[in-house]
Amino acid sequence: MTPVPDLFPALPEIFLALAAMALLMVGVFQRHDATRMVATLSVLALAVTGGLVLFVEGDATVVTFNGLFVVDGFATFMKLLVLLGSALAIIMSLDFIEREHMARFEYPVLIVLATLGMLMMVSANDLIALYMGLELQSLALYVMAAFRRDTLRSSEAGLKYFVLGALSSGMLLYGASMVYGFTGATGFADLAAQLTAADGASIGLVVGIVFVAAGVAFKISAVPFHMWTPDVYEGAPTPVTAFFAVAPKIAAIAMFVRLLVGPFGELVAQWQQIIIVASILSMALGAFAAIAQNNIKRLMAYSSIGHIGYALVGLAAGTDAGVRGVMVYMAIYLAMNVGTFACILCMRVNGRMVEGIEDLSGLSRTNPMMAVALAIFMFSMAGIPPLAGFFGKLYVFMAAVDAGLYTLAVIGVVTSVVSAFYYLRIVKLMYFDDALEPFDRPIGRGMGVILVGTGLFTLFFFVAPASLVGAASRAAATLFAG
């Protein structure tokens, strides 16, 4: 008899999987108006999962399922961010999907299933487990991008995302097979042991790592694997875009960090240059390509590419402080992005969604509260002190400087200044241009709470940065302990 594996560390995932199936049942058997009820229950399930994530966290790193699954401080931190991002995305979507006639109960269920995939990605301790989590997440996301199946743009976004996502999965698998063929191991612990022992990396292994990195870079939309991002972000329904921009990115970058500093930790010299190049290109493209955009969703797509570039600066450092910088950056990114998308979801004129940047003209006179909130997020994204975005950039640049990557840090600062142009252009439109037709009101209570919450977090982060940064340091330390 084989002993049953220790299920306790995977309690959050098991609960979420069962909850997703139960929600499906509720949705199917509750004939009418099931969406709101299923959505509320989904948010509840995500909250309970968050509680369980905290509940199963022990002091030490726990590995279970024959080494496929790991729980440590890093996983706990990132899982909480992912769960928060998903729950907020569901709350933000509710009014929109009912208004735009896409309210079907599968919508929140798909978000829950995607979140399950993300949790599995964050906790993956094996190349196969990593791929399984990634596919579970991606498949749900493809469906969500095409959720408005009657509109051409949404279907196009879904198809594009699917084809390019499948290509990136293929590259990831190819790389993983090279790594396996070369070392004979897929488990991260085995790989780490193996790659320390081997003197230097042979060309086959490097090819494998490059392909794996390229596959993951697709998922986090780092340049030069970013082509799908603007089209998918623009075509997908706006709340889906809001979801895409936050939770999946956090999960993918968590997976990337664990993969590179864990099993490939001894090969820093091999992967560091890849990350540096991807980081510089992402920051530059995010800064320059966004200048010409007039659609706010496209602008946010380029902005998110840029932000991923900044997060990669921390990863390129490859140190404890660098990982801490990435974690803090992603937490702040979550708040800023959720807030901005909450504003975008409120851009409605006479019951019709608008997406142009010009539609924001004179917002300070027609809706001063929203203008203030959006201005806070824009200033923060531009990295202007003392807002939260400044601290996010500060920690990753500090880590890069400590690791001796001066050029990278300088390029980061320069692109940050360039990108300030288009963030501040939005502020200028809102405060100095003539007012257009006002946006519809009221914006809904959930949306208001999210706007105020994320706005206050972004504004007053500098008062007590220590709690978040401290938690991130402790979490990052667990990754380097073993």
Add this chain to the structure above:
Amino acid sequence: MIISGLAFYLFSIIAVVAAVMVISARNPVHSVLYLIVVFFNSAALFVLMGAEFLALILVIVYVGAVAVLFLFVVMMLDIDFTELREGFLRYLPIGLVIGLILLVELFVVIGAWAFASDAANQIAAPAPPADQVDNTLALGRLLYTDYAYLFQAAGMILLVAMIGAIVLTLRHRPDTKRQRVAEQVARRPDEVLDVRKVNPGEGI
């Protein structure tokens, strides 16, 4: 030894020839039929290697399900395959060049290949000796014990695929007439029948 060698060459040659026929046959239905021949011969090759589980799975899943599905698609969809294949000859030279480049690159990579010293001892799931367990048992042990987590994860992925297919394609048409068995069964004679006594020559 000689017999298994002869069998190997027989099955491989048929498989390769049939594979060429798959892409060169004019009639798409013939292509699918050749594909089935390829599957069968590959299954036979698996049997020669002692992988009987894979061989049977190949026949059951690929011949039984996938190839039949292909046949359905080919026969149901009205695709003009000759039109699709028009550019084939025109693009052949550049296709060959690209294939050649890839081949050379593969040789370059493999030429500089060096295995880590103890890679062979590190294999994650070594095959158990064939005289102790048959490979169905070995695969089952691996799948349901060591990799139980991945097995469950694969189940979740299939669930998402199912939900996705339903979300993206299912439409509720209010004007479709459906059979409602419960209502049919629940009908009582006195609700739908009206028994009248009809006198001769009068009508109702």
